[in-house]
Amino acid sequence: MDITHLTIDGDTPGIAWRLPVLHFTGSKPDAPKIYIQAALHAGELPGTALAHFLCERLRQAEAEGTVLSDIIVVPHANPIGAAQSHFGEMQGRFDLGTRTNFNRDFPLISARDRHLLLENLERYPAADRLKRQLIHMALGADLVIDLHCDDESLQYAYIDEAFWPEAADLAAALNMDAVLLSDGESSAFEEAVSFAWKYEVPGEKKAHLSGKLSVTVELRGTRDVYPEMAKRDAEGLWRFLAARGAVRDDHVSLPSFAGPAVPLDNVEMIRAPQAGTVLFLRNIGERVNEGDRLATIITAPGMPDGTIDVHAPQAGLIVTRVSDRLVRRRGDLMKVACDRPSTAARKPGTLED
Incomplete structure (x- = not known):
């Protein structure tokens, strides 16, 4: 596992944030590239716990030579939100400076313009620089998983109709209770990624994106942060990676997804x-x-x-x-x-x- 850090300079003197990015190098060049991030809403921590245990498994697999894909994991994607506190309570969902949801206003671009995301970064405020660097990493992957949670909640996901029903394997692997089929009409992270793929040729929209996936996974509620639960979730995500050929595990088999999948x-x-x-x-x-x-x-x-x-x-x-x-x-x-x-x-x- 290699570790790099993104440095996000603050908009006031003396402030900067360092974002750890974990890299696992695969042995199979044609395996799908993976990007996983957690806690874009900084106080949503079930995904951070999942990422911790998944990385344990990936380090072991790396030592055994069974990591096939290049995998990037960002265990806590929003250090800016994590540093925001109001009367002792973290305010990790909205940027207090702009009142903008940290999971909105991602750039809507064509995948062919990915390189433009990092041009002239100094022109943008800190939160936008963070967003542009996150989506730049994600657009280098084929399978993009954004780990969130709801308030009090079942395990479910928002999945663009362009990935369904192919993405039913993720729902089955994580034992989801429901899938909400999204319309791809927002500037949230996972929909900005799918937008870039759909409009890889500007003006020509792809209706189906086989072999790709960009998804928001809601890992139950904000207080559902327990070691055994996180280990089960990490095992579920491992099964998905194995089923998609990102890691080698001959013992993995997935059931069919039995839950409801309904449009928004x-x-x-x-x-x-x-x-x-x-x-x-x-x-x-x-x-x-x-x-x-x-x-x-x-x-x-x-x-x-x-x-x-x-x-x-x-x-x-x-x-x-x-x-x-x-x-x-x-x-x-x-x-x-x-x-x-x-x-x-x-x-x-x-x-x-």
Whole structure:
């Protein structure tokens, strides 16, 4: 394993961040190149734990000569966000200077223009320099895995329809509970990578990208950071790498993915009709029917008629749930993956900020 460091100079005097990048050199030139990163939202640490144990396995494989692909692992991709704290609480999702989500506003370019990402870097603020260097590394790979987590959540992934159903092997390897098929209409990291591949010839969009993959994996919830869980996740990702020919492991076989795979249009974003204290009546992983009560919101504590019930607009699987119990009006409560499209209006792109 070779270690290099990216240095991100700050936008004020005396500040710089060093980003460790781990390199494993493969023995098979035509094996798919791999890029794995974790904690782009700096406080989402299940992926960092997974990367730690996966690198243990990769170092062992490297010593045994069974690493076939060139593999890059960035175990904590956002040192800028990790350094942000407000009243003692890390603020790793949004850049406090610009209020921009660290997983938005990645450059949308053609893959043939990859080299332009690193030109005149000094023109850009620190967060944009970080983003440009991350996506530059990713566009040198064939399989790109961005490890995130949700709030309270099942194990699931956002996968562009251009990679499905080929990417069902990743869902099976990581024992995912659901897959949300994205529309590729945002500037999030994984969609910016797939955009570059789709428009490798500018103006000519590829509908299917065989042999490629760019995916956001949601490794359950923010508090699901435990050694045995991380080891199982690392083993799952190892099985995927073996199945795709990135490492040699003759004992790996993958089952078929049995979970639901639904378009984003089929995801019901359950929101609070009013502010108040939320009492959840259903948990993640439960299947609900149309009209089922999902939660009660105490809008006026102690008062007659001081509660509002929230019902399921259609049948589906509860994939995520917010951990906050004091909710704002129109605040997100749940994601429910359904068989039919939602009737709620939704813009193309991501479900949440």
